[in-house]
Amino acid sequence: xxxxxxxxxxxxxVERINGNETVSCSRESLAGAVSQRxxxxxxxxxxxxxxxxxxxxxxxxxxxxAYTWDIRGALSSGPELHRLSFSTxxxxxxxxxxxxxxxxxxxxxxxxxxxPKAAFVYSTCIVGIIGDDLGAxxxxxxxxxxxxxxxxxxxxxxxxxxxxxxxxxxxxxxxxGTGKPENISPVSVNILGDFNxxxxxxxxxxxxxxxxxxxxxxxxGDGRVDDIxxxxxxxxxxxxxxxxxxxxxxxxxxxxxxxxxxxxYLGIEDMAESLYIVAxxxxxxxxxxxxxxxxxxxxELEQIMPEIKKIRxxxxxxxxxxxxxxxxxxxxxxxxxxRIGMSVVLVGSQTGTDExxxxxxxxxxxxxxxxxxSNPRELSDFIVKKGVDVFVGGVxxxxxxxxxxxxxxxxxxxxxxxxxxxxxxxxxxxxxxxSVTSPVWKFHPARLSRVEEKSSEVCxx
Amino acid sequence: xxxxxxxxxxxxxxLKVNPAKTCQPIGAMYAALxxxxxxxxxxxxxxxxxxHRSHLTRHYKEPVMASTSSFTEGASVFxxxxxxxxxxxxxxxxxNPDIVxxxxxxxxxxxxxxxxxxxxxxxxxxxxxxGKHVIHCNTPSYxxxxxxxxxxxxAGIVKCLCEKDETESKRINVIPGFTDPSxxxxxxxxxxxMKADFIMFPDTSGVLDTPQTAEYKMYPDGGAKISDIMRAxxxxxxxxxxxxxxxxxxxxxxxxxxxxxxxxDLPIGVLATDRFVEAVSQExxxxxxxxxxxxxxxxxxxxxxxxQYLYKKKVAIFGDPDTVIxxxxxxxxxxxMPKHIITGTPGKAFEKRIDSMMKExxxxxxxxxSNSADLFxxxxxxxxxxxxxxxxxxxxxxxxxxxxxxxxxxxxxILDRVGHSHFPKAGYMxxxxxxxxxxxxxxxxxxxxxxxxxTMELVA
Ligand code: SF4
Ligand code: SF4
Numbered sequence: 001x002x003x004x005x006x007x008x009x010x011x012x013x014v015e016r017i018n019g020n021e022t023v024s025c026s027r028e029s030l031a032g033a034v035s036q037r038x039x040x041x042x043x044x045x046x047x048x049x050x051x052x053x054x055x056x057x058x059x060x061x062x063x064x065x066a067y068t069w070d071i072r073g074a075l076s077s078g079p080e081l082h083r084l085s086f087s088t089x090x091x092x093x094x095x096x097x098x099x100x101x102x103x104x105x106x107x108x109x110x111x112x113x114x115x116p117k118a119a120f121v122y123s124t125c126i127v128g129i130i131g132d133d134l135g136a137x138x139x140x141x142x143x144x145x146x147x148x149x150x151x152x153x154x155x156x157x158x159x160x161x162x163x164x165x166x167x168x169x170x171x172x173x174x175x176x177g178t179g180k181p182e183n184i185s186p187v188s189v190n191i192l193g194d195f196n197x198x199x200x201x202x203x204x205x206x207x208x209x210x211x212x213x214x215x216x217x218x219x220x221g222d223g224r225v226d227d228i229x230x231x232x233x234x235x236x237x238x239x240x241x242x243x244x245x246x247x248x249x250x251x252x253x254x255x256x257x258x259x260x261x262x263x264x265y266l267g268i269e270d271m272a273e274s275l276y277i278v279a280x281x282x283x284x285x286x287x288x289x290x291x292x293x294x295x296x297x298x299x300e301l302e303q304i305m306p307e308i309k310k311i312r313x314x315x316x317x318x319x320x321x322x323x324x325x326x327x328x329x330x331x332x333x334x335x336x337x338x339r340i341g342m343s344v345v346l347v348g349s350q351t352g353t354d355e356x357x358x359x360x361x362x363x364x365x366x367x368x369x370x371x372x373x374s375n376p377r378e379l380s381d382f383i384v385k386k387g388v389d390v391f392v393g394g395v396x397x398x399x400x401x402x403x404x405x406x407x408x409x410x411x412x413x414x415x416x417x418x419x420x421x422x423x424x425x426x427x428x429x430x431x432x433x434x435s436v437t438s439p440v441w442k443f444h445p446a447r448l449s450r451v452e453e454k455s456s457e458v459c460x461x
Numbered sequence: 462x463x464x465x466x467x468x469x470x471x472x473x474x475x476l477k478v479n480p481a482k483t484c485q486p487i488g489a490m491y492a493a494l495x496x497x498x499x500x501x502x503x504x505x506x507x508x509x510x511x512x513h514r515s516h517l518t519r520h521y522k523e524p525v526m527a528s529t530s531s532f533t534e535g536a537s538v539f540x541x542x543x544x545x546x547x548x549x550x551x552x553x554x555x556x557n558p559d560i561v562x563x564x565x566x567x568x569x570x571x572x573x574x575x576x577x578x579x580x581x582x583x584x585x586x587x588x589x590x591x592g593k594h595v596i597h598c599n600t601p602s603y604x605x606x607x608x609x610x611x612x613x614x615x616a617g618i619v620k621c622l623c624e625k626d627e628t629e630s631k632r633i634n635v636i637p638g639f640t641d642p643s644x645x646x647x648x649x650x651x652x653x654x655m656k657a658d659f660i661m662f663p664d665t666s667g668v669l670d671t672p673q674t675a676e677y678k679m680y681p682d683g684g685a686k687i688s689d690i691m692r693a694x695x696x697x698x699x700x701x702x703x704x705x706x707x708x709x710x711x712x713x714x715x716x717x718x719x720x721x722x723x724x725x726d727l728p729i730g731v732l733a734t735d736r737f738v739e740a741v742s743q744e745x746x747x748x749x750x751x752x753x754x755x756x757x758x759x760x761x762x763x764x765x766x767x768x769q770y771l772y773k774k775k776v777a778i779f780g781d782p783d784t785v786i787x788x789x790x791x792x793x794x795x796x797x798m799p800k801h802i803i804t805g806t807p808g809k810a811f812e813k814r815i816d817s818m819m820k821e822x823x824x825x826x827x828x829x830x831s832n833s834a835d836l837f838x839x840x841x842x843x844x845x846x847x848x849x850x851x852x853x854x855x856x857x858x859x860x861x862x863x864x865x866x867x868x869x870x871x872x873x874x875i876l877d878r879v880g881h882s883h884f885p886k887a888g889y890m891x892x893x894x895x896x897x898x899x900x901x902x903x904x905x906x907x908x909x910x911x912x913x914x915x916t917m918e919l920v921a
Contacts, residue, residue: 030531031529031530031531031544031545031547031548031551032502032528032529032530032531032547032548032549032550032551032552032555033528033529033531033551033555034500034526034527034528034529034556035507035510035511035528035529035531037507037511038507038508038511038512039506039507039508039509039511040508041508042508042511042512057476060567061484061567061602061603062477062480062482062484062602062606062805063483063484063485063486063487063509063512063567063602064484064508064509064512065477065480066480066482066483066484067483067512067513067515067516068512069480069856079465080462080464080465081465083462083859084463084465084478084479084837085477085478085479085480086476086477086478087476087477087478087480088475088477089476089477089480090603091603091604092601092603092604094603095567095571095601095603102475102476103475104475105474105475105476106475106476109471109473109475109476110476113467113471114465125505125506125508125509125532125537125566125568126567126568126571126603128537129537129568129571129572130571156506156507156508156509156568157506157508157532157533157534157536157537157568158533158534159533160507376524376526376677376679377555377556377679380677394515395515395518395519396511396514396515396518396524396525398518399518399522399523399524400524400677402673403524403671403673403674403675403676403677404675404677405673405675443673444673444675445673445674445675446675446676
C-alpha cells in the first residue's frame with residue numbers, strides 16, 4: 001500500500017534501522033494539515049490547573065474556557081476550586097474597547113467570593129491581539145486583594161503546548177521563594193510533573209514516605225499555593241515527563257541551587273530506577289534509605305509480578321502503537337510494553353525534541369516507525385500496515401483505533417485508574433490485556449479479514 | 462465538586478462561571494460535517510481546531526476531521542492570507558475532499574482576514590482544483606454561541622452553493638437545527654414514510670453515527686450531497702427547524718433563490734412533532750400515514766400510563782434554545798413543571814418564547830428563565846428552589862451530584878454517556894425514548910430511597 005505522508009513531512013517520519021536515526025521536529029505544523037497539536041494556552045492550562053486552591057481565570061472568549069473545563073479531572077484531597085470554569089467571556093465590545101476593565105471586575109468578584117490563595121490569569125490568542133495589559137491588571141489586583149495574582153502569557157498562536165509549559169513554569173516560579181522554608185527535612189523533595197488525574201501522586205507520595213523522604217510540594221497534582229511558595233526549601237526536585245515542568249526545575253536550580261533528577265513512574269523498571277536514584281541521592285544523609293527502598297520495591301513487586309507474568313504469557317508477540325503528547329512518556333511506555341511481552345511498532349509524539357527522538361531510536365526495535373507531529377491519515381495507515389493490536393493515544397486517536405478494529409488505551413484524559421507506580425503497572429497490564437483479549441474484536445470486520453488472510457496463508461503454505 | 466457555590470445569588474456582569482455554551486467555530490465545524498465529502502477548515506491557530514475536534518469526537522464517539530491554518534505570530538501580525546492559501550494547497554493535495562468549508566476563529570476575525578477574496582484568488586489561480594468547492598462563513602466567537610456558528614455555516618452553505626431554479630416543483634428543504642445525527646435520521650425517516658420529496662442539509666447522519674466497517678473513511682457515506690444542496694434553490698418551501706440555528710439559512714435561501722421559508726421548532730415532543738408533520742402534509746398535500754399516527758398513539762399511551770410519576774414534578778433544564786424550547790413544551794404537556802429554564806446562548810427571544818408557552822399551557826406558577834446564563838447561576842437557582850429532575854448536557858452532572866437530583870442527559874455536549882447519536886429525541890418515537898429515560902430515572906431514585914418493605918409493586 002502507499003502511505004500518505006505529506007512530502008513536507010518526510011523527515012518527520014523515520015523507520016528505525018540501526019538506532020542512529022534522527023527525526024526532524026519542533027516544526028510548526030504545516031498549514032492545512034489535520035494536525036493533532038494543541039496550543040500554548042492548552043499547555044499552560046494543563047500544567048497549572050491542578051493547583052486546587054488557586055483561582056484559574058481564563059481571559060478570552062468563552063470557547064477556550066469551555067473546552068478546558070475540568071478537561072482532565074485532576075483530583076484534589078481538599079479544595080476543588082480548580083475544577084470550576086471561570087471565563088471573562090469576552091464579547092464584541094470588549095474586543096473593540098479592550099477587556100481590562102472586565103478582567104478587573106471579574107477578578108475582584110471572584111477573589112472576594114472564593115478567597116483563593118492565588119489567582120492565575122490565562123491569556124488567550126485574542127488578548128494578545130487586542131493588547132490588554134495583563135501584567136498591569138494583575139499587579140493592581142495583587143495589591144488590592146493581597147494575594148498573588150499571576151499573569152500566564154499563554155496566547156495560543158505563540159507556539160504549541162511546549163511553549164505553554166514554559167509560560168506555566170514562569171508563572172509558578174513567581175510564587176517559589178515567597179513562603180517560609182522552615183521545618184523541612186534535609187531528606188525532602190518536590191514532585192514535579194504529575195497532575196494527579198487518577199490519584200497517581202498519592203501513590204508516589206506513599207512510596208517516598210516509606211523511604212523516609214518528605215514531600216514539600218506537589219507540582220502540580222493535588223497542588224497547594226502555600227506549598228509551592230515554600231518549595232525552595234526542598235533538597236531535591238523530581239521531574240517527571242517530557243518537561244512539562246522541567247523549565248521550573250531549571251529555574252529553581254539556577255536561583256536556589258536545588259538539583260533535579262528526571263524520573264518516570266511508568267513501568268516497573270523506570271519506577272524502581274526512579275526510587276533508587278532518589279535513595280542514592282540521599283544516602284549520605286540517611287544510610288538506611290537504600291535498604292528501605294530495596295525492601296519497598298521488593299514488597300511491591302511480589303504483589304504484582306505473579307499476575308503480570310500471566311498477562312505476559314497471553315500477550316506475547318502482540319504489537320503496540322504509541323502516540324502521545326510528550327516523548328518522555330513514550331520512553332517509559334516502550335519499556336512497559338516490552339515487560340508485558342509486546343513490541344512497539346510505531347511511536348510518536350506531538351512535541352518531542354531532537355534529543356527525545358534520538359533516545360527513542362536507541363530504545364526501540366529495528367523496524368519501528370518514529371513520527372513527530374503526526375496526523376490521523378498517517379497514523380491509521382501505519383496502524384493497518386503494521387498490524388497493530390493496541391494503540392495508546394489521546395481522545396482524538398481513540399475513534400480512529402476503534403474504526404480500524406484496534407484496541408485502545410487512553411493515556412491522557414478520561415481516565416480514573418492510575419497507571420503510575422507498581423500498582424499502576426499492574427493496572428496498565430490489566431487494561432491492555434483486557435482490551436486486547438476482549439471477545440468483542442471477533443465481531444470486528446477488520447479482525448475477520450485478518451483471520452481470513454492468515455488462514456489463506458496456511459492453505460497456500 | 463461544586464461545594465464552592467454559595468447559596469446567595471449575586472449580580473454578575475464581568476464573567477461566566479461554568480459556561481452553558483461554547484464558541485461559534487465548533488458549531489460551524491459540525492454543520493460542515495453535514496455535507497458529504499466535506500473537510501471543515503478552521504482559519505486560526507491550531508489550538509482552537511484541536512479543541513473543537515476533541516469536543517466533537519468526545520460527544521459523537523467518531524473521528525472528526527478538520528484542518529487548520531496553523532497561525533503563528535507572523536500570521537497574527539501580517540494577516541492569515543498566506544496561511545489559508547497554503548492550507549488549500551495542502552488540503553487538496555493530501556486530503557482531497559470534494560468541498561472545503563472554511564470558518565474563522567476569534568483570532569482571524571480580529572485580525573480581519575478577508576475570506577472571500579483570499580478564496581477567490583485561490584480559485585482563480587487553480588489552487589482549488591476544478592470541480593472542487595470552497596465555501597466559507599464568519600464565526601467570531603465573541604458573538605453568540607456555538608449555535609450561532611452552526612447557523613452561520615448553514616447560511617454559508619446556502620450562500621455558496623444553492624442555485625436559483627424557477628421550474629415549478631413541490632419539494633421542501635429541511636434545515637434541521639443543531640441536533641444529533643439520530644434526530645436528523647429520524648426526521649428523514651418520517652419524511653420518507655410520508656413519501657415527501659425533500660432535501661435535508663446539513664445532515665450529519667451517516668457521518669457521525671457510522672457502522673463498524675473496518676475501514677477508516679475520511680469522508681463517510683452520509684451527509685447532504687452537494688448536487689442536492691444546489692437544487693435546494695428550486696424547492697417550494699424551506700422548513701427551518703429551530704430559530705437560532707436554522708432561520709438564517711432559510712432567510713438566505715429566500716433572498717438568493719426566492720424560496721419562502723417557515724420557522725418551526727425541532728420536532729421534539731408531541732406538539733412540536735405534530736406541527737412538523739402537519740406542515741409537511743400541508744405543503745406537499747400528503748396524508749399522514751398510519752405508521753406515523755401509530756407512533757404518536759404509542760407516545761400518548763406512554764404519557765398517560767405514567768402520568769402520575771411525571772405530574773407536577775419540578776424540573777430544571779438547560780441547553781441550546783432550539784432544543785430546550787420544544788423540550789420545555791414536551792415537559793409541560795407531560796404535566797411536569799419546568800422551574801428553571803436557562804440557555805447560555807444570548808437572545809431575549811428565548812425568554813419571550815418560553816413565557817408565551819407557559820401562558821398557552823395556563824401556568825401561573827413562578828419560574829426562572831434566562832438567556833446568556835451559566836451553570837453556576839443555575840446551581841444557585843436550584844439551591845434556592847430545589848427541583849425533582851435536572852435535564853441538560855454532561856456538565857449538569859456536577860450539580861446533580863452535589864444536590865442529589867436525578868439527572869437525564871440531553872443536548873450538547875454529552876461526553877460521558879453513549880447512545881445519543883443513535884437513539885433520537887425527535888419525532889414521536891424519539892419522544893418515547895426520551896420520556897422513558899425520564900420515567901426510569903425517577904423510578905430508580907424512588908426505588909433506591911423507598912424502604913424495602915414499601916417498594917413499589919413490580920409493575921410500577
Ligand atoms: S479562541 Fe475563539 S474560536 Fe478559539 S477556542 Fe477560544 S473562543 Fe473558540
Ligand atoms: S484561541 Fe488561542 S488560546 Fe484559545 S484555544 Fe485557540 S489557539 Fe488556544
